[in-house]
Amino acid sequence: MKKFFFAAIICLVVVLFYDGCSSTPPISYSDGKKTTRSIAEMKYLDINGWKQFILVRGTDTVNNPVLLLLHGGPGASTTALSRHYNSALEKDFTVVYWDQRGAGKSYSSKIDTSTLHVKQLVDDASVLIDYLRNRFKKEKIFIIGHSWGSRLGMYLVRDFPGRINAFIGTGQEVAPYEGELQSYEYTLEQAKANRNTEAIKDMVEMGEPQNGNYLSMYKTGFWGTVKQKDWLLEFGGERYEKTSYTDWLFQMLLSDEYSLADLVNWGRASAATAGKMVRDPDFSDFDFRQDIPTVELPVYFISGLHDYNTPWPLVKQYCEQLKAPVKGFYLFEKSGHSVPFEEPDRFNALVRKLFLHAGPQNK
Known part of the structure; x- marks a missing residue:
């Protein structure tokens, strides 16, 4: 944690010399052609009374399915990292990057902190899912959740199975x-x-x-x-062969979609929102092995061999016990808690395989 804050200070000093208006680049095509079906959009939605940021990018909003990314934390948006490491998914999906209530560009010091609790974020996600289904004319969407987002995703799988095609949890929370x-x-x-x-x-x-x-x-x-x-x-139980987050912090610094003010808010949001959320009685008192023993749609878990933040043996055990029409457990040997950013190419390829060519798997 001390290393994280030290790296954050370095990045803040550097960012003082580098800032600009945030924007998202247009979708590019190797053949130089453009299509009206692509989307590269940043906008705010009023979700349950609070302005929340979404970034939507994809090459074909008509034919491609919608994929919603749920970041971790809570309060720690990974939109900038996902854009850098997982943007290849924009070719096959209409990817929705969402800064949750109290996170990233959805944070303000004026936020009503009484709304920062588990049930509120589940409700926010439900509203967003319906917005995406209606806007892009899809009966169901795909969801990927990382860390805290993996828990949020499982609540959505449980409560709204008719709106979700399939779910991937990575850095999956099971029983805190x-x-x-x-x-x-x-x-x-x-x-x-x-x-x-x-x-x-x-x-x-x-x-x-x-x-x-x-x-x-x-x-x-x-x-x-x-x-x-x-x-x-x-000791290597968080990241594979790395003992700091400096590289990720610098990568966030270079994001097109985040300005200096956004990055400052990112740090404030991470501390303030997490500090509030962890006081919610629902935040830690759960065990999916008892609370969600059965699901009605395909669910997959992707863990890092070196993840002892949300220990992978516990995730594997849960997957083996879980009753689901289709399920799978995948272990990445060169990753810790954040597989999407540690082995992005392999992760992106597996997402395509599972979501676009899903079948019974348990590996």
Whole structure:
């Protein structure tokens, strides 16, 4: 976490010398031809009383299906990263990048923080899905959810199966209390294996999480989580062969769709919205193995072998137990918690395969 903030400061200094109006480039074609079926649009929608940002891009809005991306956090929009690493999907889908309530370009210090809770974001997503179905004349859409977005996606799969073709969860949240315990155990194990006395001391003093919280070393569970995740990143349980987020922060800096003000808001939103959301009683007290044991549409899970933020063994276990018409579990060997940005080419190819040529899979 300290490395994240250090990198953020560097990026902020650099961005002071680089800013411009945000826009999204037009869809380009290798043959130079243009079509009225393409779309490259940035706009705000009033969703349940709050102005929320969407970016819509695709080569053929008539023939291609709609794909909605649900970012993680909560409050941490990955629109800029998705645009950079996953824009290849715009050829086969009308891709909708959504900055959720209280995230990215949908953040304002004037936001009513009482609306930042799980049920509200599920309701927001439902409204957006209906807007997209009506606008692009599609009976159903596809959805990909990352981290927190993977949980939001599963709620949508459960509540609105008639509006969704299929769902992919990556960095999938399953059962946060058990997941946090596995994350802690992995971090302590790696600290001992690396003979890192500072890390061992921190982990032993904070003790195992109780119901997802570290209470013995820190008065609130939040700072214990921050410290544990800081060491998790150091020991390779967050990203594959990287121990910082500097490259992603610089990539966000170069985004066409985000201005200096947007980037400043991005940081403010990430802290403010997450801080509020985690206080929602519904935020952590769930276990999909009991809460959503059955779904009515194809569901796929893509995990990184090095993901011990949302530990992949727990995701695999859930997939094996889940009853679904079609399901699949896929493990990427050179990824941690963020497969779409760590192995983007392979991820994009698998998305096309699963969503455009779906069939029974369990790999």
